[in-house]
Amino acid sequence: MTIALTGIDRDALIATRRDLHQHPELGNQETRTSTLVAERLTASGYAVTTGVGNTGVVGVRGSGGRCILLRADMDALPVQEANEVPYKSRHAGKMHACGHDGHVAIGLEVARRLGAASLPGTVKFAFQPAEEISDGAQAMIRAGVLDRPKVDAAFGLHLWNDLPAGTIGIMPGPVMASVDEFEITIVGRGGHAAAPHQTIDPVLISAHLITALQSLISRRRDPFEEGVLSVTQVSAGHAFNVIPGTAELRGTVRTFGGRLWDEAPKLVEDTAKGVASAFGGTVSVRFRRHTRPLINDEAMSGLMRDVATEIVGAKNVRTGVRTMGGEDMSFFLASVPGCFAFVGSAAPNRPASPHHSPTFDIDESSLEIGVELLSRTAVRYLGA
Ligand SMILES: [Zn+2]
């Protein structure tokens, strides 16, 4: 079956992205964004439900046949924008520094095009809050976004400044990492810096523990399984001549699944307890799982890859694009098969600012590529 799509309204696409860029909203506070999304989806002929998982918006069109879910995340970051552009953030300390403004603009344009087409099957859009705080996907799933009608496959994308505009990264298997957080309180006994024998020094315990935690990566991890552990916060003490009573460490473990992911909570806790007890101290460990590894389905990746090849040509479809960053689209893809693609958004031939930086920006030609990719993926999936 051949399904015709209307052309992309490039001006509206860019205008929407710039409007959202000027009005960034943090996770679970996306009220202006979700109002705009709900209005546009309604205008494009979708049955709209708001407040799905806090500020999430769901739009459904069609009935029967296969049901495809297209997901776009809506939240911004607590970053002060340093770009001097006409569409600079109007809200101090908030910025769309990850490209989610573009994801929403792409999603709305895809919705408009698919809304105007006569499609076999059902299209469901999930405009998701709070990706950056790993909350939104799970909240929407708990609120039933994958049911009524039941979703058969899910697709999404991330604008990606590690790739030049005009390229798309797609591969099957794990492409984004699990994100775990640990917080360790080391309890020793404070005292005089000149009399360490009368104390249990939590600063020294911290130093040994940081090294021991890195040894989990070098000695306890299967070298064929990817894994990263970073200790990112260390705090203790308040004077040069006082050994403090406690110290705090905080950090993260990232994996693509496998044994290290399964065992990380126990490994971190056992290591902390063992090291502390060797020096006479004790610990309390809090371990929190934020997101799971994002795993692309083999067949759905193949489908999306074929579509990408049509759009940008085989030489511009990249494999091997993966990151130890996390993404809560992983929860949708753990429930239904699907694929998450990286759409190159760096201006060609010059270095792009990284995601989450105050000078992050995208080459807006990437928006059209994103629209084509999701629109044609939906048509291909439903029409197949
Ligand atoms: Zn981000």
Ligand SMILES: [Zn+2]
């Ligand atoms: Zn992001």
